[in-house]
Amino acid sequence: MKIVVDKSHKNSLIELQALLENFEQQGRMLSDGSRNQIKIFQLDRDEVAIKAFKVPNLINKVAYKFLRKSKAQRSFEYAQQLLSKGVLTPKPIAYATEESVLFFGKSFYICDNLNADLTYRKLIEDKNYPNRTQILKAFTQFTFRMHEQGIHFLDHSPGNTLIVKKEKGYDFYLVDLNRMEFGDLDFETRMRNFSRLTPHKEMIDIMATEYAALGGYDLLKTKSSMWSYTTEFQQKFYRKKALKKKLKFWKTN
Structure with missing residues (x-):
């Protein structure tokens, strides 16, 4: 698994790896949709939201591997762009992808959990x-x-x-x-x-x-x-x- 971490959480790589490895067994379910799941986890003293994207179909497995950025990567990079422009979004922490030699697999986006009204x-x-x-x-x-x-x-x-x-x-x-x-x-x-x-x-x-x-x-x-x-x-x-x-x-x- 490849994990890219925001500089604000560069010292949390091992903890983030552990959360991703235990995504299926742990965490509090926030959204269990047909395409994606979102779970809430504890990271140090803070709550984080981890969004697990559905494994894409065969065509997109190739496209995300060689031609396009994954949804997780785009979410992470767009969040950084929004914040740089003063537009609010839960603070991005990391994104992770699993890939084989030929195909794209699972992907995750991690950000702060926001308790909105x-x-x-x-x-x-x-x-x-x-x-x-x-x-x-x-x-x-x-x-x-x-x-x-x-x-x-x-x-x-x-x-x-x-x-x-x-x-x-x-x-x-x-x-x-x-x-x-x-x-x-x-x-x-x-x-x-x-x-x-x-x-x-x-x-x-x-x-x-x-x-x-x-x-x-x-x-x-x-x-x-x-x-x-x-x-x-x-x-x-x-x-x-x-x-x-x-x-x-x-x-x-």
Whole structure:
């Protein structure tokens, strides 16, 4: 196993190796998805989150071996880039990969465990959440600053922004970082970046109004564009969901 450690934890290599070797047997499960697992471990006095990526299919085993950086490596490097630009994410600690001569195998990303107060998803689920409008405006300000710095977070979705309440205001932390692009963002790209966040038009209206004010954009154009991309995504999402349901039905009958 190859392990790359951030300079802040260069003296923790042996301990990190032990955590990875015991990943299956130890740790507290935080997320057990079909593609990835996240477990919480103790490292010295701190809690760390270890994300284990699913072993890729045969094509990607070759691609990640010879052509592309792994999801774990990209998560680690993008986290460092975000922090260098002042965009918050749980502090990266290390990434690890297992490879053979010809194929890529397992990979892991390790970062600080952040005990957030909520995720953006809570604002969708609870329309009466305290200070909901203020949080949405602050989130929009955060996204605008990110766009201004040329950061295009391709997985800008409800579960991928952790929110921490401060004495004054809120801090926003990005997670699930392996899909990002960097460079100037035009208006339509900025609007499309909101498309996966919520199906609720009233939330889009709040964010579009705030974003138009921040960027000096026409309000009606901003609302229209942001909502158009949102409905386009929702339609594709539900078509895909319906297709999966049909395929499952055909397989079982």
